[in-house]
Amino acid sequence: MTYVVIENCIACKHTDCVEVCPVDCFYEGENMLVIHPDECIDCGVCEPECPVDAIRPDTEPDMEKWVEFNREYSEKWPVLITKIDALPKAEERDGEEGKMEKYFSPNPGKGE
Incomplete structure (x- = not known):
């Protein structure tokens, strides 16, 4: 088993998960995170x-x-190992439908 990030993260990009990950398997895009499935140790502390x-x-x-x-x-995308601020409209876009089509960006984040 592994954990993955789904569409809910798009346009929100909260990074509380990054702070608790013991293996630094989160990667940062411009407006979301992903988990490398081969690096995730299935501990579940991020969920x-x-x-x-x-x-x-x-x-x-x-x-x-x-x-x-x-x-x-x-x-x-670059690895992200430090908690950063969520995107400015994260609260407003939480739970919004169709975020992949509306907001997804394939561009990398800055990583930290």
């Missing part, structure tokens, strides 16, 4: 830290596409 419920185990239904999505972008 309850996410205020927008964006971290899920790959054992849930229909997670295959998110495992591949996380793998693809974790190989393109």
Whole structure:
């Protein structure tokens, strides 16, 4: 099992999860995070830290596409090991539908 980041993170990018990760497997895009599925040790400490419920185990239904999505972008984006501020409109966009189509950016974040 591994954990992955899903669409809920897009346009929010809370990083409470990064702070508790013991193996630094979070990678930063311009407006979301991903987890490298081969680096995640399945400890689960990140999941309850996410205020927008964006971290899920790959054992849930229909997670295959998110495992591949996380793998693809974790190989393109820089690692993030330090907590940073959420995006300015994070509270406003929490729970919004269709965030992938509306807001997803393939651009990397700064990493820290």
